[in-house]
Amino acid sequence: MSASPIYLGVIGVGGVGTAFLQQLARLPNAPQLVVLARSSQTLLAPTPAYSPAIPAADWATASATPSLTKSGALQAEEIATYLAAAPGRAILVDNTSDISLARQYPTFLKKGISVVTPNKKGFSDDLSLWKDIFASAAEGKALVYHESTVGAGLPVLSTLKDLVATGDEVTRIEGVFSGTLSFLFNTFAPASGSSDAQWSAVVAQAKELGYTEPDPRDDLNGMDVARKLTILARIAGLEVSRPDSFPIESLIPAELESLPSSADGITQFMTRLPEFDAQMANIKDTAEKQGKVVRYVGSIDVAAKAVKVGLQYFDKDSAIAGLKGSDNIISFYTKRYGANPLIVQGAGAGGDVTAMGVSADLIKAVERLR
Amino acid sequence: MSASPIYLGVIGVGGVGTAFLQQLARLPNAPQLVVLARSSQTLLAPTPAYSPAIPAADWATASATPSLTKSGALQAEEIATYLAAAPGRAILVDNTSDISLARQYPTFLKKGISVVTPNKKGFSDDLSLWKDIFASAAEGKALVYHESTVGAGLPVLSTLKDLVATGDEVTRIEGVFSGTLSFLFNTFAPASGSSDAQWSAVVAQAKELGYTEPDPRDDLNGMDVARKLTILARIAGLEVSRPDSFPIESLIPAELESLPSSADGITQFMTRLPEFDAQMANIKDTAEKQGKVVRYVGSIDVAAKAVKVGLQYFDKDSAIAGLKGSDNIISFYTKRYGANPLIVQGAGAGGDVTAMGVSADLIKAVERLR
Numbered sequence: 001m002s003a004s005p006i007y008l009g010v011i012g013v014g015g016v017g018t019a020f021l022q023q024l025a026r027l028p029n030a031p032q033l034v035v036l037a038r039s040s041q042t043l044l045a046p047t048p049a050y051s052p053a054i055p056a057a058d059w060a061t062a063s064a065t066p067s068l069t070k071s072g073a074l075q076a077e078e079i080a081t082y083l084a085a086a087p088g089r090a091i092l093v094d095n096t097s098d099i100s101l102a103r104q105y106p107t108f109l110k111k112g113i114s115v116v117t118p119n120k121k122g123f124s125d126d127l128s129l130w131k132d133i134f135a136s137a138a139e140g141k142a143l144v145y146h147e148s149t150v151g152a153g154l155p156v157l158s159t160l161k162d163l164v165a166t167g168d169e170v171t172r173i174e175g176v177f178s179g180t181l182s183f184l185f186n187t188f189a190p191a192s193g194s195s196d197a198q199w200s201a202v203v204a205q206a207k208e209l210g211y212t213e214p215d216p217r218d219d220l221n222g223m224d225v226a227r228k229l230t231i232l233a234r235i236a237g238l239e240v241s242r243p244d245s246f247p248i249e250s251l252i253p254a255e256l257e258s259l260p261s262s263a264d265g266i267t268q269f270m271t272r273l274p275e276f277d278a279q280m281a282n283i284k285d286t287a288e289k290q291g292k293v294v295r296y297v298g299s300i301d302v303a304a305k306a307v308k309v310g311l312q313y314f315d316k317d318s319a320i321a322g323l324k325g326s327d328n329i330i331s332f333y334t335k336r337y338g339a340n341p342l343i344v345q346g347a348g349a350g351g352d353v354t355a356m357g358v359s360a361d362l363i364k365a366v367e368r369l370r
Numbered sequence: 371m372s373a374s375p376i377y378l379g380v381i382g383v384g385g386v387g388t389a390f391l392q393q394l395a396r397l398p399n400a401p402q403l404v405v406l407a408r409s410s411q412t413l414l415a416p417t418p419a420y421s422p423a424i425p426a427a428d429w430a431t432a433s434a435t436p437s438l439t440k441s442g443a444l445q446a447e448e449i450a451t452y453l454a455a456a457p458g459r460a461i462l463v464d465n466t467s468d469i470s471l472a473r474q475y476p477t478f479l480k481k482g483i484s485v486v487t488p489n490k491k492g493f494s495d496d497l498s499l500w501k502d503i504f505a506s507a508a509e510g511k512a513l514v515y516h517e518s519t520v521g522a523g524l525p526v527l528s529t530l531k532d533l534v535a536t537g538d539e540v541t542r543i544e545g546v547f548s549g550t551l552s553f554l555f556n557t558f559a560p561a562s563g564s565s566d567a568q569w570s571a572v573v574a575q576a577k578e579l580g581y582t583e584p585d586p587r588d589d590l591n592g593m594d595v596a597r598k599l600t601i602l603a604r605i606a607g608l609e610v611s612r613p614d615s616f617p618i619e620s621l622i623p624a625e626l627e628s629l630p631s632s633a634d635g636i637t638q639f640m641t642r643l644p645e646f647d648a649q650m651a652n653i654k655d656t657a658e659k660q661g662k663v664v665r666y667v668g669s670i671d672v673a674a675k676a677v678k679v680g681l682q683y684f685d686k687d688s689a690i691a692g693l694k695g696s697d698n699i700i701s702f703y704t705k706r707y708g709a710n711p712l713i714v715q716g717a718g719a720g721g722d723v724t725a726m727g728v729s730a731d732l733i734k735a736v737e738r739l740r
Contacts, residue, residue, distance in 0.1 A: 166733070360535065
């Protein structure tokens with residue numbers, strides 16, 4: 001409750017990282033930024049005072065500040081040692097999507113440094129890493145917040161954690177967890193009105209609009225959704241061993257799976273995708289004949305311990321069918337909520353809303369550490 | 371972070387209070403229950419040790435425990451003095467809907483006792499009380515959590531607070547905030563299929579099912595919704611002076627407004643309500659002719675500083691029109707979220723889900739105080 005200073009290290013200044021720094025600069029009573037790192041460069045507030053702090057602005061402004069110690073890339077261990085020696089509690093904000101940094105969370109946590117991050121890699125990899133992260137947090141009396149790993153700034157993990165912590169029985173979680181796949185199916189097979197766009201044309205349009213990863217196969221393979229489901233299932237109490245340890249329906253045609261991951265491979269993939277338009281049209285028509293639409297969803301049946309990711313048909317007046325744009329929707333079915341689920345819906349991707357989840361987590365961590 | 375003991379006083383053992391005590395009994399690392407009070411009786415853990423604590427079970431079990439100090443109703447001031455003298459931080463959980471107890475929150479807060487409550491009265495009354503509550507919390511370094519005052523256990527206030535705290539610009543909040551009115555209109559004018567039930571018959575059915583207050587006029591007058599809007603508007607930054615300082619459309623026909631509030635008055639009201647069925651049918655038909663349905667909603671236009679509560683028409687494929695049962699839906703339109711709002715939906719009333727919001731708030735308060 002007292003205003004003891006908190007020291008902050010931030011790694012990553014991409015889209016989310018840049019938006020986060022802008023939000024940080026406007027937070028009242030923000031912690032002191034003492035580390036700011038990007039892939040090849042690191043800024044540090046001078047020791048032993050850890051003062052003056054780094055201005056929370058964009059990278060260019062921060063790195064032009066005199067008085068800072070500058071170096072090339074530091075090892076995670078070095079950053080942890082620096083933060084642990086600060087004259088107060090410390091927090092690491094990891095705004096990268098780097099699995100190797102995530103593997104170092106236990107190093108930070110054991111030293112008492114809390115971790116706040118939208119990086120889903122660490123929480124959705126081997127179950128042993130998940131366990132190590134939370135055991136290390138307990139050992140170091142440090143906090144872990146990762147709201148933005150699922151649904152960006154939407155209150156998804158906090159809601160699930162509240163349900164579990166207060167003793168509700170979560171029976172089923174279902175939803176659309178990828179903004180990219182939401183856009184693709186809302187456009188390809190809208191619930192109201194109709195579209196005669198071919199599947200490959202919709203994918204090409206999404207790629208042009210920047211809605212897909214640079215390689216659209218990174219969205220179409222379903223792994224991003226599978227990683228989010230892994231995190232939700234673990235919070236709901238299921239010991240999911242890996243993000244590929246359950247059925248994942250890939251939207252990459254089997255015939256194109258062997259194309260290389262190079263730029264040339266991307267071009268070949270996009271060129272050959274129209275060959276499979278008839279397949280997707282067939283799936284859409286089958287749904288249509290049942291008065292339904294097809295959507296790419298993830299679901300967790302907690303009692304059956306079954307997690308799956310793939311195509312499913314939905315009634316046209318269902319909430320999932322009615323999604324707009326690239327929105328996510330997540331439905332929690334629980335004993336207390338009964339037949340109608342608790343639903344959270346809205347933009348689940350984008351720099352600003354992802355950074356918002358990180359900033360809100362940071363505020364909560366600071367409130368608990370002060 | 372250390373496990374210093376926290377002392378808990380709970381007032382109210384009605385529907386929400388009883389469900390809360392059941393949840394409290396199952397919380398790991400729960401605070402020590404040292405006060406349990408209902409309207410005419412109070413149980414206290416013996417001083418000066420504040421130990422043994424009161425078992426968190428139902429009232430009957432708790433009150434049959436030997437070793438406790440029992441008395442009649444205590445003044446709020448006396449309970450505050452007792453809690454403030456406990457050998458650790460203290461929290462008051464107010465599970466009543468009592469405005470007079472809510473007026474005493476500043477007394478508790480100034481003594482450093484945090485307040486957790488689903489009681490919306492204190493936060494939706496005069497703006498001066500709202501200001502006094504938060505100024506007193508700051509003075510006493512105490513916390514205030516009241517998630518369940520809007521939408522019960524749904525993450526409504528926490529989401530709005532996160533949006534505001536991280537610097538998003540909330541432009542508009544709109545939704546169905548009353549489970550009772552949700553049920554009435556979803557039944558009277560369903561978005562899919564049709565109903566030829568008369569309005570008065572639907573109200574009578576809801577009353578029989580226990581979905582309305584004992585006096586249905588307490589739902590139909592719109593004041594419950596107006597109080598929730600007042601709370602949301604204040605968190606969004608609007609200085610709403612009173613819950614009746616903006617337009618509220620009452621569903622009590624003007625001709626019946628003078629009926630007494632007695633049991634006899636309720637009977638007269640229900641008997642005469644069918645006289646107005648043609649009026650409501652007319653509203654429903656007008657909506658129908660536009661391809662729409664009528665719903666009872668609240669809305670806040672932040673820029674225009676306009677709050678209003680009443681009937682409005684919605685497209686049949688809109689999320690509000692598609693609500694089921696007695697669900698609530700709350701849409702937040704913000705600068706970051708753009709054209710599609712952040713939506714929270716689900717049961718917004720009932721003992722278990724309301725108590726869940728209280729328990730989740732209690733966990734957060736305890737995490738910060740330890």
